[in-house]
Amino acid sequence: MQTQDAISAGYGGDKPSYLTNGSTLKSWLLTKDHKRIAIMYLISVSVFFFMGGIYAAFIRLELLTPASDLLETATYNKVFTQHGILMIFFFLIPAIPAILGNFLLPLMIGAKDLALPRINLLSLYIYWVGGILTLYALMQGGVDTGWTFYTPYSTTFSNSFVMAVGLGIFINGFSSILTGLNFIVTIHTMRAPGMTWFRLPLFVWAHYATSLVMILGTPVVAITVLLLAIERVTRVGIFDPAIGGDPILFQHLFWFYSHPAVYIMILPGMGVISEVISNFSRKKIFGYEFIAFSSIAIAVFGFLVWGHHMFVSGQSIYAGLVFSFLTMVVAVPSAIKVFNWTATMYKGSISYDTPMLYAIGFLGLFLVGGLTGLFLGSVGLTVHLTDTYFVVAHFHYVMVGGQVIAYLAGIHYWWPKMTGRMYSEFWGKISAMLVFVGFNLTFFPQFILGYQGMPRRYAAYPEEFQVLNIFSTAGASVLGVGLTLPVIYFTHSIIAGKRAGDNPWMLPGLEWRTASPPPTENFEEMPVVTWEAYEFGEENGLDIESARKASGPSVPVQA
Amino acid sequence: MSHDHTEGAHIGIPGYLGVFAILVVGTILTYYVATFDLDFIFAGANTLVALLIAFTKMAFVMLYFMHVRWSGRLIWLSAVASFFWLAIMFAYTMQDYLTRGQGVFSY
Ligand SMILES: [Cu+2]
Numbered sequence: 001m002q003t004q005d006a007i008s009a010g011y012g013g014d015k016p017s018y019l020t021n022g023s024t025l026k027s028w029l030l031t032k033d034h035k036r037i038a039i040m041y042l043i044s045v046s047v048f049f050f051m052g053g054i055y056a057a058f059i060r061l062e063l064l065t066p067a068s069d070l071l072e073t074a075t076y077n078k079v080f081t082q083h084g085i086l087m088i089f090f091f092l093i094p095a096i097p098a099i100l101g102n103f104l105l106p107l108m109i110g111a112k113d114l115a116l117p118r119i120n121l122l123s124l125y126i127y128w129v130g131g132i133l134t135l136y137a138l139m140q141g142g143v144d145t146g147w148t149f150y151t152p153y154s155t156t157f158s159n160s161f162v163m164a165v166g167l168g169i170f171i172n173g174f175s176s177i178l179t180g181l182n183f184i185v186t187i188h189t190m191r192a193p194g195m196t197w198f199r200l201p202l203f204v205w206a207h208y209a210t211s212l213v214m215i216l217g218t219p220v221v222a223i224t225v226l227l228l229a230i231e232r233v234t235r236v237g238i239f240d241p242a243i244g245g246d247p248i249l250f251q252h253l254f255w256f257y258s259h260p261a262v263y264i265m266i267l268p269g270m271g272v273i274s275e276v277i278s279n280f281s282r283k284k285i286f287g288y289e290f291i292a293f294s295s296i297a298i299a300v301f302g303f304l305v306w307g308h309h310m311f312v313s314g315q316s317i318y319a320g321l322v323f324s325f326l327t328m329v330v331a332v333p334s335a336i337k338v339f340n341w342t343a344t345m346y347k348g349s350i351s352y353d354t355p356m357l358y359a360i361g362f363l364g365l366f367l368v369g370g371l372t373g374l375f376l377g378s379v380g381l382t383v384h385l386t387d388t389y390f391v392v393a394h395f396h397y398v399m400v401g402g403q404v405i406a407y408l409a410g411i412h413y414w415w416p417k418m419t420g421r422m423y424s425e426f427w428g429k430i431s432a433m434l435v436f437v438g439f440n441l442t443f444f445p446q447f448i449l450g451y452q453g454m455p456r457r458y459a460a461y462p463e464e465f466q467v468l469n470i471f472s473t474a475g476a477s478v479l480g481v482g483l484t485l486p487v488i489y490f491t492h493s494i495i496a497g498k499r500a501g502d503n504p505w506m507l508p509g510l511e512w513r514t515a516s517p518p519p520t521e522n523f524e525e526m527p528v529v530t531w532e533a534y535e536f537g538e539e540n541g542l543d544i545e546s547a548r549k550a551s552g553p554s555v556p557v558q559a
Numbered sequence: 560m561s562h563d564h565t566e567g568a569h570i571g572i573p574g575y576l577g578v579f580a581i582l583v584v585g586t587i588l589t590y591y592v593a594t595f596d597l598d599f600i601f602a603g604a605n606t607l608v609a610l611l612i613a614f615t616k617m618a619f620v621m622l623y624f625m626h627v628r629w630s631g632r633l634i635w636l637s638a639v640a641s642f643f644w645l646a647i648m649f650a651y652t653m654q655d656y657l658t659r660g661q662g663v664f665s666y
Contacts, residue, residue, distance in 0.1 A: 188633075216644045252652045303647060307655065319655035 110192025
């Protein structure tokens with residue numbers, strides 16, 4: 001049984017941490033260490049998030065007034081397209097798997113590294129190549145098709161850089177495929193002795209499900225973009241009806257990937273939330289198996305609903321009915337998760353640290369995002385709501401209220417493990433609340449706007465919509481401040497943050513049973529797992545209750 | 560799952576060349592069949608024939624070039640699952656195309 005002394009004595013032997021093990025540029029760029037690769041992803045993904053954010057700022061500034069005055073309409077088309085492309089392909093999809101998943105998967109299952117470390121580095125390089133190509137195309141003049149590249153506009157009429165951006169996304173897809181492949185092989189073959197499937201943290205289950213979607217879905221979108229290029233260059237009739245193609249076929253192929261891609265974005269977020277809710281309620285998660293299998297169910301059923309993006313496209317009524325029904329079905333596993341998280345918190349010993357604030361925010365926002373998805377999935381109502389701001393509000397509630405908030409929860413939660421430093425808890429809480437308030441102020445008015453009929457993707461709108469648009473823009477500026485604060489206090493934490501112990505939150509998970517930051521080989525000796533997941537109490541060798549008592553009420557240290 | 564490499568190259572260079580030859584013949588056959596109009600059998604028969612040849616070639620690549628034939632059950636499961644996924648994509652797409660403008664739900 002380890003008590004506070006033993007815990008603060010730490011797991012770190014005399015081995016250097018992964019951060020200090022080599023400081024040359026070469027030691028980073030040629031590393032095979034999953035933790036260093038994760039840090040490089042963190043920096044790259046943040047750059048793309050920042051750039052996508054600048055585009056978002058331009059959208060909100062343009063929509064402050066009814067007239068198209070700040071941006072020309074053609075420019076506005078490019079701005080919202082590029083906001084979507086950067087955010088979806090270069091931030092939302094890689095963020096949690098490539099940063100947190102990469103860093104934590106081996107630590108959580110007690111492995112030295114991912115199963116294929118070189119492939120892991122390769123996927124980072126592919127991400128860079130795809131990203132740089134896309135950025136180059138954006139600098140050359142950008143693309144104006146919307147992130148969905150709908151035909152025949154994208155193949156026949158658009159004069160923007162469709163080909164170059166398409167190539168960037170095509171290349172980037174392989175990064176995601178390789179990451180997924182790596183995770184699946186790792187989870188199958190690299191688990192430490194005693195780490196059975198049902199002792200895996202739910203974060204790992206979520207990443208397993210995500211990886212399945214990545215492997216099965218991403219090749220389809222890559223080929224679809226390739227077909228688009230073939231038609232644009234060689235005029236072979238695939239999607240253009242004028243030369244014998246079918247534009248709706250593009251939508252089928254595109255959404256076969258892009259609906260499941262929503263789950264690539266949200267499933268890892270759900271994994272983070274399972275960890276944070278259980279650990280900060282200090283209670284074994286309610287219905288472990290249900291949460292684990294609901295991740296798999298989401299991955300499977302997520303492939304059967306793509307037609308709900310095509311209700312008004314000319315798809316047959318019969319297909320519309322089937323896709324609508326299946327959309328209602330896929331809501332069930334997500335609902336199971338939400339109920340289980342809530343039940344976990346019931347009678348838990350909840351501490352409101354920054355990660356938990358984000359996680360509680362997630363519960364509410366994801367609920368709104370998910371339920372409005374049901375509005376859009378019903379064939380009748382959707383005719384009124386298609387291509388309005390209601391859709392924009394819905395998917396931002398899922399993507400930002402869900403994925404981004406979960407990502408922030410995860411980054412705050414594992415920051416002490418990744419850097420060995422604590423951040424300012426005070427500023428963390430301030431930022432979590434600003435994000436929550438700013439987010440709702442930005443996107444809730446858009447539900448009303450959409451319901452009243454304001455269409456998306458236009459630079460100008462009728463005057464009666466202005467008040468709600470001002471609300472939205474004001475909210476976006478609050479959200480912007482909330483998202484900038486972490487950059488500041490995280491940077492401060494690296495330079496002057498208080499040292500975090502190996503297990504600053506006093507948790508039983510395997511990733512907390514090594515040094516902070518961990519040594520290159522993760523564990524001093526091969527761990528043997530003898531405890532169940534989320535087992536609080538002395539059974540797992542960590543007498544947390546007595547440790548908490550010994551250390552006073554505020555275990556997570558204020559900076 | 561076991562992946563036995565002790566057999567070396569499994570079917571040797573001549574075997575691989577044989578598979579390659581089958582792929583080349585398949586490609587030529589695809590072209591040759593495409594020069595006929597098979598619509599007299601049923602509408603779209605050309606596509607079906609082209610797909611059948613393509614699937615045959617794909618099976619050879621997977622079984623021999625990708626060594627699935629000598630791989631363990633988990634690999635077989637993954638391979639079969641990916642075909643199942645492809646079938647989902649085809650089936651649910653065709654569920655749209657085959658029900659347009661006919662039957663109870665026509666428009
Ligand atoms: Cu969808």
